[in-house]
């Protein structure tokens with residue numbers, strides 16, 4: 042399993058505002074998505090395309106709650122989102138077309 046330095050997202054702090062998604066998409070890498078999660082009213086940010094991350098930390102700079110506070114080495118599988126630490130269960134599937 043490859044390792045990359047990826048945003049460490051704290052789902053307890055994430056309010057699903059998608060500012061991290063917006064900056065990452067605007068700058069080009071397009072790594073993050075906000076998806077619904079069981080037990081939470083609002084969606085949570087996920088490292089949805091880990092293989093695209095260039096570790097520039099732009100998401101850290103825009104997160105209003107410090108849910109993304111740092112980046113750290115993580116195992117990932119290309120083409121698969123990185124699960125959250127706790128309660129990181131999607132209400133819907135991983136598929137990009139599952140929507141919000």
Ligand code: SF4
Nearest residue numbers: 055056058059061104
């Ligand atoms: S910017 Fe922060 S609070 Fe907003 S969706 Fe991203 S991780 Fe969550």
